[in-house]
Amino acid sequence: MLVKRLEKSFYRRDTKLVAKELLGKILYRKTEYGEILSKIVETEAYLSCNDESSHSYIGKTKRNSAMFEEGGIVYVYNIYGMYQCLNIVTSTENKGEAVLIRAVEPISGIEIISNYRKVKKEKDLTNGPSKLCQALNITIEDNFQDLITSSNIFLMNTNNKEILDVVTTTRVGITKSVDLPLRFYIKGNKFVSKR
DNA sequence: TTATGGATCTTCT
């Protein structure tokens, strides 16, 4: 099923395009209890120009500095005091663009996920940006990890030839630049956080 | 099924 790890050139392209093409890709995660595989089903693009809700809009700070690395670097931040969100940096160094991973579908290692996240319904394991960080044990410690070289977290292609039915819509949970069509998800997938 | 408020804390003004 799995083909190979995504290369640096995949990430160093237009952020909206990368956000869309990340759908269906496999996220590999190694934990102290074993390996977890999941499929990305929902993403959001955050840009450097005319995007007031992007963390990079105010310029480079201590918090968002990973976002200014080159494409293929992981950007994790703390939010609301108790949660984390996982982003994939895109484009070139100092650009300040990234893709928020909003939801994934568990493929294997579900027992491990269930160890990190106790919920009644399976779909609640990973159907939100902070839920999937809990499920995969992704923390601020993973900020600046390199998806090209890391053995703990990276992305893979599949040899699945099916054409994904992608929905493009507005982003969730923000108060500025709310009308930009920068959210993408796989139509009909039950792990998508919101319709 | 949808709406609402509380939890909680780091970062930046």
Place this chain on the structure above:
DNA sequence: GAAGATCCATAAA
């Protein structure tokens, strides 16, 4: 000092 790229429990309808 206030604001969050959220989640969950509880209440209402």
